[in-house]
Amino acid sequence: xxxxxxxxxxxxxxxxxxxxxxxxxxxxxxxxxxxxxxxxxxxxxxxxxxxxxxxxxxxxxxxxxxxxxxxxxxxxxxxxxxxxxxxxxxxxxxxxxxxxxxxxxxxxxxxxxxxxxxxxxxxxxxxxxxxxxxxxxxxxxxxxxxxxxxxxxxxxxxxxxxxxxxxxxxxxxxxxxxxxxxxxxxxxxxxxxxxxxxxxxxxxxxxxxxxxxxxxxxxxxxxxxxxxxxxxxxxxxxxxxxxxxxxxxxxxxxxxxxxxxxxxxxxxx
Amino acid sequence: xxxxxxxxxxxxxxxxxxxxxxxxxxxxxxxxxxxxxxxxxxxxxxxxxxxxxxxxxxxxxxxxxxxxxxxxxxxxxxxxxxxxxxxxxxxxxxxxxxxxxxxxxxxxxxxxxxxxxxxxxxxxxxxxxxxxxxxxxxxxxxxxxxxxxxxxxxxxxxxxxxxxxxxxxxxxxxxxxxxxxxxxxxxxxxxxxxxxxxxxxxxxxxxxxxxxxxxxxxxxxxxxxxxxxxxxxxxxxxxxxxxxxxxxxxxxxxxxxxxxxxxxxxxxxxxxxxxxxxxxxxxxxxxxxxxxxxxx
Numbered sequence: 001x002x003x004x005x006x007x008x009x010x011x012x013x014x015x016x017x018x019x020x021x022x023x024x025x026x027x028x029x030x031x032x033x034x035x036x037x038x039x040x041x042x043x044x045x046x047x048x049x050x051x052x053x054x055x056x057x058x059x060x061x062x063x064x065x066x067x068x069x070x071x072x073x074x075x076x077x078x079x080x081x082x083x084x085x086x087x088x089x090x091x092x093x094x095x096x097x098x099x100x101x102x103x104x105x106x107x108x109x110x111x112x113x114x115x116x117x118x119x120x121x122x123x124x125x126x127x128x129x130x131x132x133x134x135x136x137x138x139x140x141x142x143x144x145x146x147x148x149x150x151x152x153x154x155x156x157x158x159x160x161x162x163x164x165x166x167x168x169x170x171x172x173x174x175x176x177x178x179x180x181x182x183x184x185x186x187x188x189x190x191x192x193x194x195x196x197x198x199x200x201x202x203x204x205x206x207x208x209x210x211x212x213x214x215x216x217x218x219x220x221x222x223x224x225x226x227x228x229x230x231x232x233x234x235x236x237x238x239x240x241x242x243x244x245x246x247x248x249x250x251x252x253x254x255x256x257x258x259x260x261x262x263x264x265x266x267x268x269x
Numbered sequence: 270x271x272x273x274x275x276x277x278x279x280x281x282x283x284x285x286x287x288x289x290x291x292x293x294x295x296x297x298x299x300x301x302x303x304x305x306x307x308x309x310x311x312x313x314x315x316x317x318x319x320x321x322x323x324x325x326x327x328x329x330x331x332x333x334x335x336x337x338x339x340x341x342x343x344x345x346x347x348x349x350x351x352x353x354x355x356x357x358x359x360x361x362x363x364x365x366x367x368x369x370x371x372x373x374x375x376x377x378x379x380x381x382x383x384x385x386x387x388x389x390x391x392x393x394x395x396x397x398x399x400x401x402x403x404x405x406x407x408x409x410x411x412x413x414x415x416x417x418x419x420x421x422x423x424x425x426x427x428x429x430x431x432x433x434x435x436x437x438x439x440x441x442x443x444x445x446x447x448x449x450x451x452x453x454x455x456x457x458x459x460x461x462x463x464x465x466x467x468x469x470x471x472x473x474x475x476x477x478x479x480x481x482x483x484x485x486x487x488x489x490x491x492x493x494x495x496x497x498x499x500x501x502x503x504x505x506x507x508x509x510x511x512x513x514x515x516x517x518x519x520x521x522x523x524x525x526x527x528x529x530x531x532x533x534x535x536x537x538x539x540x541x542x543x544x545x546x547x548x549x550x551x552x553x554x555x556x557x558x559x560x561x562x563x564x565x
Contacts, residue, residue, distance in 0.1 A: 142401075161401055182400070199398065223372045223418040224400050224409050226336040231402050244337060260398065 001057050002032065004050040006064025006085075012040030013088070014049060017071035021058040021079025021098060028055045058098075062087075067107065073100045076117070089126070092119045095143070108152065109133075114162070116142045118235070127152035127171065130164045140164070140181065146237055153190070156183045159200060163228070165237055175202045178261060182228060189263075197254045197261035205243065205266040214253030219267055222248055242269040272559050277535035277542060281559050284433045284527065284544035285552035289324075289346040290353045291428030291518050292383070293376030295331065296365055297340040305330070307371045308341035310364035315345070316465045317514075319474075319485055323347045323356040324430060324516050326462025335374050336418075342376055344462045346430050346516045353425055354383045362389055366410070366417050373417075377424030377518075386419035432461075432515035432523035432556055435473065435491060435543040436534050437507045443538025444509040445469075451513050454533035460522035461515055470512040473545060488545070507540050520554055524561045531562060 002024055018024075018035040032055065033047025046052070049069075050062075058079030066072065066087045073081050073092040079099075081092075086104040093112040100119045108126035111119045112133060125147045131154050132139030139158040146165045153171035156164045159181040169187035176192070178200035189204040192211055203225065226244050233239045248264040272279040296311070298304035308327050315325035325345040334340035345360065347353040365373045366389065373386070390397040390408040398409045399421070406421040436451065438444030452468035455461065463469075478486030489495050490502040491510045503510070513530055517523040531542050544558055 180399070201400075218415075220415045222409075223336055223416060224402070224407060226338070227402050227407065227418070228400070230335065230337050260396075 001059040001061055002029075002052065002054045004046070004052055004060065004062045006049060006062075006066060006069075007051050008049045009065065010039060010049060010068045012068070014039050014069045015071050016046065016049075016069050017074045018046060019060065019062070019069075019072045019081070020074065020076035021060060021081065022075075022077055024060060025058050025079065026056050029053060031055075070107075073098075076100075086123070092117070095119075105149070106147075111140060111143070111145045111164075113138070114140050114143045114145070118144045119146070120236075121145075121147045121149070123147075124149035124168070125151040125155075125166075127154055128157065129155045129166075130159060130162070131156065132158035132177075138179065144235065146232075146235070150187065155185075156181065159183070163232070165232060167238075175200065175261075177257075178202070184228075184232075194254055194261055194263055196257045198258035199260045201262050201264060203248075203264045203266075208263060208265055210251055210263060211254065213255045214251040214263055215255065217250040217252050217262075219247050219249050221245070222250075222264060225264065245269055272562065274532060274535040274542075274562070276537075277539045279531065279558050279562060280541055280543040281557075282544050283546055283549070283558065284431070284523075284556040285546035285549060286429045286431045286433075286515075286520070286523060286554040286556060287348075287552045288554075289318075289348055289428045289430035289516065290350050290425055291344055291346045291516070292353060292357060292423050292425050293328065293518070294343045294345060294357070294361065294365075294423065295334060295340050295374040295376040296343060297331075297334045297336050297338040297372045297374070298368070299338065299370035301330065301339040303368060303370050304339050304341045307365045307368035308343050310368065311343055311360045312345075312462075312464070313364075315360075316470075318346075318348050318430070322352065323360075324462075324464040325360070326464045326468075326516070328462055329456070329459065336372055338372075344460075344516065344518065346428055346464075348430075350381070350425070354385065357383065357385050357423060358388060361385060361419070362392070366392070366412070366419070369414055371417070373419045375420050375423040377426060379424030379426040381425040382422040383425050384421060385423045386421040389419055390421075426518060428516065428518050429520050429523050429554055430516040431552060432517065432527060432554075433473075433512055433545045434527055434531055434534075434558065435545060436511050436513070436539060437491075437503060437541040437543060438509050438511075438539045439506055440538065441509040443536070444511050447534040447536050447539045448511040448513060450536065451530035451534040454529040455513070455515070455526045458522060458526045458529060460519060461517035461526045463513060464516055465512075465514055468513060470514055473510070473512045476547060476551070491543075502543070504540055512545065520556070523554075523556055524564075527556055527558070527561050528564070531558065 015038040105123035130140040150168035178197035331340035
């Protein structure tokens, strides 16, 4: 395991996209410390901010308050990153594989446009969790994001594939312009969810306040949801047994777009 | 070398089995009743490729399934790689999709994957939705009851069909009792099914007939009523013969089923256990009774 310990708290944003298992794999501690980072409008090296111990492994442990450290795990394809503390923007954006675990909060754009792998944030997440960068035609495309706490606005916007689970509440425009995939919100689903969605599923366990462009279809037991919940259970997500058997109200929408999306709202066991 | 079990002679012969292609289909439903109903329908009229185009049977009931509901595992076999997807499409489409509360999944992770749900989805007429869960794609097909969920791809693998053994008894009751015991024992073996009614065949066949239009006819050498008329394979005192036919995902499963089945069938009233073959000329696999039973 490689351990990076924050020794100099950055005042300006620190862009450390070199912190991925792919970049650090097989490198000695000194080599890792010399990797370039961008600090504000200056260039620096990783060793200016972090102490580095261990070498060669594809598991990285990062300790400290990383609220201003951006781009950790960007584009990673393998291995594991564990963050003990809060983490800055763009965590795991565009990642294709591997796992990121955050024992704290994550800032905006965590898992944006990710292509695979898993992110588990034990605290809260910011806006655009698993979202799409401005102008992009697709957001998240495969992979799993689990947030134990709350998430901000535009969770899973323009999502193409994959699963986002938010244990708490979400902000506005959850699943806006979704193309496919699944977003599960155990807490309160923010307003205007699914705005402009073509396909895909937003599933919530509290009665949502929906846009008028979603129409009630029926109340039923979706079999696919049992599979999805079983899969999440196996991934370590806490799922109540009654959610498997329960009845769900299906709302079709967004009728201003293709209208083949759905919002499923749990009605009861 | 003579071999007997509980005083029943095991003939030194072999069963001749054939290459087939097989798939495992897992059917789940709201409860055991409906999972079994769909599985029974799916495996109906699937006794022999001669007349049914495929052979199928229920492998076992499942407690643990992908959706956490009661499930049944079905094995289906067809003579060629081209036939198998056709049979799966027909049978899943007509017997599983139509059955209330069911869902249908592949039970084999084989290198050869067939697009079954990927074809059946068109029944949804454009309103079908796909879901990728884990690394597997499923199709949600809207139906009048709600939704039919089916996996996109089903695994297919080389398999073995036509394993068999014959139970030669003194009377029909003892022979049927022995065959039923064999079936119950074989039900505990995985990767193998017995496609005939209740797992038992009474009308074993040979691969020719005196009629041009008929490729298979009664196995006259084992018909007790033809004693004295034909060259009989039956020893004195045998008045009834039943056959157990086995299809499996591999030879080892057929051998294991033969082993436990023959052992269970060796009860009082049974004179001999034999097996059906064509002199070793047609089948690719030979299941020697002595070899299989001595291996235990």
